[in-house]
Amino acid sequence: MTDLNAASAAATEAHSREFLVFSLGDEEYAIDILKVQEIRGYENVTRIANAPDFIKGVTNLRGVIVPIVDLRIKFHLENVEYGGQTVVIVVNVGERIVGIVVDGVSDVMTLTPEQIKPAPEFGVTLSSDYLSGLGSLEDRMLVLVDIDKLLTSEEMALVDTIDA
Amino acid sequence: MDISEFYETFFEEAEELLGDMERHLLELDVDEPDAEQLNAIFRAAHSIKGGAGTFGFDVLQHTTHLLENLLDHTRHGELVLRRDIVDTFLEAKDMLHDQLDAYRQGEEPDPEAFERICQTLKQLALDEMGKKVGDDAPGAAPAAKAEPEQASQPEEKSKEASSGVSDGDGGAEGRLTIALLGIADKDRDLLVEELANFGEIIERRGDSSRYEVVLETSTSIDDIEMVMCFIVEPEQLEIVAAGGPAAGAPAADVSDAAAKSDSGESAQSGQHSEAKAASPSKTPEQPAKAEPGKPAAKGQDKAKAKPKAAAGAESSIRVPVNKVDQIINLVGELIITQSMLDQTVSEMDATQGGALVNGMSLLQRNARDLQEAVMSVRMVPMDYVFSRFPRLVRDLAAKLDKNVELVTEGESTELDKSLTERIIDPLTHLVRNSLDHGIESPDKREAAGKSRTGRLTLSAQHQGGNILIEVKDDGGGLNREKLLAKAASNGVPTAENMSDDDVWQLIFAPGFSTADQVSDVSGRGVGMDVVKRNIQAMGGHVEIQSRQGQGTTTRIVLPLTLAILDGMSIKVGNEMFILPLSTVLESLQPRKEDIYAMAGDDVVMKVRDEYLPVVAVHQALDVADAETEPTNCIAVIVQGEGRRYALLVDDLIGQQQVVVKNLETNYRKVSGVSAATILGDGSVALILDVTDLHRLSRTKREAQSASRQTPLAKEVEV
Structure with missing residues (x-):
């Protein structure tokens, strides 16, 4: 019985992926859980001058200087507040470590390939280039963000571009 | 056994050996070469050749082989050193280095360069040794022409003739008894496997303290030894020709005896002089006569090489730099945590936690010592x-x-x-x-x-x-x-x-x-x-x-290091920045009459008859709530790239050593900032780059004045 469970779980794992679900305003977004290093509170961020407004600055993550990006500002949300509940998801993008500020982290979801639908053409705030699809889960819709592409994109200004 | 794991070790070792070789070659007195130095050079070439052979780097092996032969002649005084010969050796060493680099990159070395160096070395052998061989044994001269490589290396041939047995026996296979001393069982099997590559294993017997393998092979003792030495210590190996012509066995015995016996010193010197006396008449036809000097010298090599290697192994280890950096990082973290704890403890009621306070001060001392010790690891x-x-x-x-x-x-x-x-x-x-x-x-x-x-x-x-x-x-x-x-x-x-x-x-x-x-x-x-x-x-x-x-x-x-910096912490608005102390000359309170606005928005400050460009930090870095009135600021006179500037800051906090952290690891270059550091409270402070800051403030002022269409600066009211 136990063996059977384990076997079926393994089979599911082989095809489905796990996502960390977080909220920005009223919408729910999700990123590949394997990209997430840790989740921590928003504190002690040192401002960096002359950087885009959504780059909040840098913080000390156990001796490593990590930039903090506020996705709420990047996605033009209206209520951007910082408090004890503000959450930073620390993600590994390539060789880099970046912290992203979100309104809250809700849960970890397993999505099967059938539950992942291709992303439609989106508006200007979030180009569909940075989406890996839409996840539908009963009555919820998750926007699956390709965090690698998003954070290394030129408009995020996180990475030195060649001409810079 | 996956041999590629050892590639990196070989490359590093070979590089060191080449370095040694060059050093000795340069120190070598051409007129009176030091025998020990010649031996050291020869040993280096020999070891590289052995390694290259084991790993199948043919070009490298071949080149070192040629070089080694020449060095061997030099060592025995058959080749008289001249400056140009040393130059050729150096050139060969450079070539070896290039080849090594090529192998390291996973490429084959440049065949043309290889051909060229081979020709040079062969020519040298021919010019210097060919004459001699020709003089002493006329019969060998034609052979030298027909087969330059082989005949120009009579030593090599004689070596093979006696120890390899096959030559002497007219093509018959030679039988060698190889004894492995003190080798663990699991390693032994690998070694035996390795040996099987040379020929057919006839018999194997013994225990872990002495394990004998009888090998039917056409490979010379020297070559087997060379390969095995890369895996085991030389003294763990004993190779004796068994059942071959007598010439081989005694020679090998002499080698063992010389290396082992207490009276080896006298035996060696005796044989050495004998070898010298014998050398002029040494030809391929007289292997037996030439041989005694050779093993003795080999024995000497081993005896000398061993203690050096053992001492080196004990006194140092190889560690990748990133591991060291990681330790330095962690220790830096420890220091910061410690100072945070320290602060908390200092706010406590001292009567309650006397032991804690004592413990904290001990921790502080230990942490500082640890940091110093770790930093010293990076020092070379x-x-x-x-x-x-x-x-x-x-x-x-x-x-x-x-x-x-x-x-x-x-x-x-x-x-x-x-x-x-x-x-x-x-x-x-x-x-x-x-x-x-x-x-x-x-x-x-x-x-x-x-x-x-x-x-x-x-x-x-x-x-x-x-x-x-x-x-x-x-x-x-x-x-x-x-x-x-x-x-x-x-x-x-x-x-x-x-x-x-x-x-x-x-x-x-x-x-x-x-x-x-x-x-x-x-x-x-x-x-x-x-x-x-x-x-x-x-x-x-x-x-x-x-x-x-x-x-x-x-x-x-x-x-001394880039990892730690003496900094001056300054405050602008509510933000803290670090100025490298090495750039700070002095600080003073600006007087109104010393500040002049110039055309094009530039502001200068007169300091002891010198006009310095003023950089308002709050303006360059957009700091909110900062002091904007220059006379209420503090002017820090700094020097960068040979020029001096007056930085306007709100306050000077103090001097401190900071650990420099790269911003570009996870972020990007920030103008006006060279790096970041972590302060005692765990927050990040940016380290300012004075020259870049000036550039930044200029471009910002230009951009602002262009947008406002007003020629005069408003940031600094004059």
Whole structure:
């Protein structure tokens, strides 16, 4: 019985992926859980001058200087507040470590390939280039963000571009 | 056994061996070569050849083989050393290095270069040894022509003849008894497997203390030994020819006896002289007679090589730099956590936690010691840098027809590894300059009443938290008039009454060279400015002292490490920044009458009859709630890239050592900022780059004035 469970779980794992679900305003977004290093509170961020407004600055993550990006500002949300509940998801993008500020982290979801639908053409705030699809889960819709592409994109200004 | 795992070890070892080889070659006295040095050179070539053979680097093996043969002749006094022969050896060493690099990159070495060096070495062997062989044994001469490689190496052939057995026996397989001493069972099987590659294993017996394998093979004892030595210690191996002609066995026995017996010393010297006496008549036809000297020398090699290797293994280990950096990072974290705890404890009621307070102060001391100890791991002696100059000086001096003696001092002075790598280029440049422009030709020197041989001194010493590196020559010195004239023609502002020191600084201006003729050594006018920039990028500075006719001294002052920085913490608004203390000259309270606004939004401040550009930090870095009235600010006079600026800040907090953290690891270059650090409370502070900050403030002001369409600055009210 136990063996059977384990076997079926393994089979599911082989095809489905796990996502960390977080909220920005009223919408729910999700990123590949394997990209997430840790989740921590928003504190002690040192401002960096002359950087885009959504780059909040840098913080000390156990001796490593990590930039903090506020996705709420990047996605033009209206209520951007910082408090004890503000959450930073620390993600590994390539060789880099970046912290992203979100309104809250809700849960970890397993999505099967059938539950992942291709992303439609989106508006200007979030180009569909940075989406890996839409996840539908009963009555919820998750926007699956390709965090690698998003954070290394030129408009995020996180990475030195060649001409810079 | 996956042999590729050992590649990296081999590359590193081979590189070290090549370095040793070069050092010995350079130190070698051509007229009276030191036997021990010749042996060391030979050993290096021998070990590389062995390794290259094991890993299948054929080109490398072949080249070292040729070199090794020549070295072997030299060692036995059959090849008389000359300067040009040493040059050829050095050239061969360079070639080996190139080949090694190629293999390291996973490529095959350049076949043309390989062909060329082989030809050179063969030709040398033919020229030097061919004559001898020809004189002593006329029969061998034609063979030498037909088969240059083989016949020009009579030694090699004789070795094979006696130990390899097959030659002597007319093609019959030789039988060797190989004894493995004190090898663990699991390793033994691998070794036996390895041995099976050489031929057929007839018999195997014994236990872990002594395990004998009888091998039917056509490979020579030497070759087997060479391969096995890469896996086991030489003394764990005993190879004896069994059942072959008598010539092989006694020779090997002698080898063992010489290496083992207490009276080996006398036996060796006796055989050594015998070998010397025998050598002129040594020909391929007389292997038995030539042989006794050879194993004895081999035995000697082993006996000497072993203790050295053992000592080296105990006294150092190889660790990748990133592991060390990780430890340094973690220790830095520990220090920060400790100071945070310290703060909490200091706020507690002292009567309650007496033990805790004591423990904290102990922890603090230990943590600091730990940090110091860890930092010292990154330090390497300057010898690492200096050791590459003897070759450079030798080659250059020969090219320029000058006699130059290189003296190095303070080789054991330690410097951060990352800095040693970056100091090599500037130093090379300075040394080239000294040789080309500084030290005169022998005739000129004699006419000036100096010894014909010039002297170039490289020295290093610690001075406070810095290291002082000097390049000193006793050449002609800088020429004041020439420099001034050159500066004038280059459009560099000069004055007749400039002090000598200021005149010398002129050579650091871009495009400046006083050489009358451009040589391929130096004089193209790019250089000293690059030297200066490189050194400044390392947080150091460079100065020149010179006296006409007596020489020039260039002094480089560098911080010991880039990982830690002496900083001055400043406050602007509510934000804290760090200024490198090395850039800070003084700080003062600006007076209203000392501040002048200029056209184009520039603001200058008069400090002791000097007008310095003013950089308002709050404006360059957009700090909110900062003091905008200059007279309420503090002006910090800083120096960057040779220029001075007045930085306007709100407050000076104090001096502290900070651990430098790279911003670009996870983020990008930020203008006006060179790096970041972590303060005692765990927050991040940015370390300012003074020159960049000035640039930033200028571009910002320009952008602002363009958008406002007003010519005068509003940030600094005058």
